[in-house]
Amino acid sequence: MASSNKWVWWTERDSIAIADYNxxxxxxxxxxxxxxxxxxxxFYYKKADLFKVPSDLNAQSVSEFSWTATSNFPGQxxxxxxxxATALGYERKxxxxxxxxxxxxxxxKGVREGKAYAYRARAGSVKYIKPVDF
Amino acid sequence: xxxxxxxxxxxxxxxxxxxxxxxxxxxxxxxxxxQRTRMLESAAQFDLEDGIRYYKLDEAILEIKSVDMEGAxxxxxxxxxxxxxxxxxxxxxT
Numbered sequence: 661m662a663s664s665n666k667w668v669w670w671t672e673r674d675s676i677a678i679a680d681y682n683x684x685x686x687x688x689x690x691x692x693x694x695x696x697x698x699x700x701x702x703f704y705y706k707k708a709d710l711f712k713v714p715s716d717l718n719a720q721s722v723s724e725f726s727w728t729a730t731s732n733f734p735g736q737x738x739x740x741x742x743x744x745a746t747a748l749g750y751e752r753k754x755x756x757x758x759x760x761x762x763x764x765x766x767x768x769k770g771v772r773e774g775k776a777y778a779y780r781a782r783a784g785s786v787k788y789i790k791p792v793d794f
Numbered sequence: 795x796x797x798x799x800x801x802x803x804x805x806x807x808x809x810x811x812x813x814x815x816x817x818x819x820x821x822x823x824x825x826x827x828x829q830r831t832r833m834l835e836s837a838a839q840f841d842l843e844d845g846i847r848y849y850k851l852d853e854a855i856l857e858i859k860s861v862d863m864e865g866a867x868x869x870x871x872x873x874x875x876x877x878x879x880x881x882x883x884x885x886x887x888t
Contacts, residue, residue: 666875
């Protein structure tokens with residue numbers, strides 16, 4: 661079999677590894693001087709940016725708190741965020757656990773809708789993920 | 795919907811809760827929603843360094859979808875590189 665090299669990536673210990681893989685010797689080589697300053701672009705799913713909490717003792721956070729802040733999620737999903745917070749509030753009231761369950765279920769509906777929305781990639785069609793043979 | 799509206803909607807059910815507590819609950823909801831729906835996407839770039847294999851990932855990254863590398867095919871293009879299935883048998887910590 662002919663030997664060839666290809667650049668590959670993997671994740672390990674909260675880091676991304678980039679290495680040149682030789683298919684014949686099965687050895688991995690780290691980037692060298694000829695790769696210095698070459699750009700790596702990572703496309704990823706991200707966590708939501710959290711709202712600043714008004715009572716943070718950190719002075720900078722206090723100044724960043726804003727009533728007009730908005731969630732990263734599209735507007736049609738904001739109700740589900742509110743539903744989850746409402747459910748968490750009802751969980752503290754043993755006599756109103758039924759209401760907690762109602763709002764949890766509403767949030768679950770939002771998760772299903774959100775997954776479908778993400779899957780369609782906002783284009784009305786399904787996401788295309790190119791398979792890579794390795 | 796602005797944060798103020800969200801807080802007011804929760805307060806309609808829980809008038810006894812303070813703003814700080816409600817904002818923390820909204821953040822808990824946002825964290826769970828982003829993790830479970832994988833709805834939010836982004837991209838980031840960094841430069842390769844001589845002899846360095848591992849690069850720290852930002853905490854905001856939930857899951858990497860794909861990776862492009864400039865010059866991976868010998869041209870100056872940014873091309874998609876494959877994900878290694880598993881890990882190398884011989885490890886190093888560079």
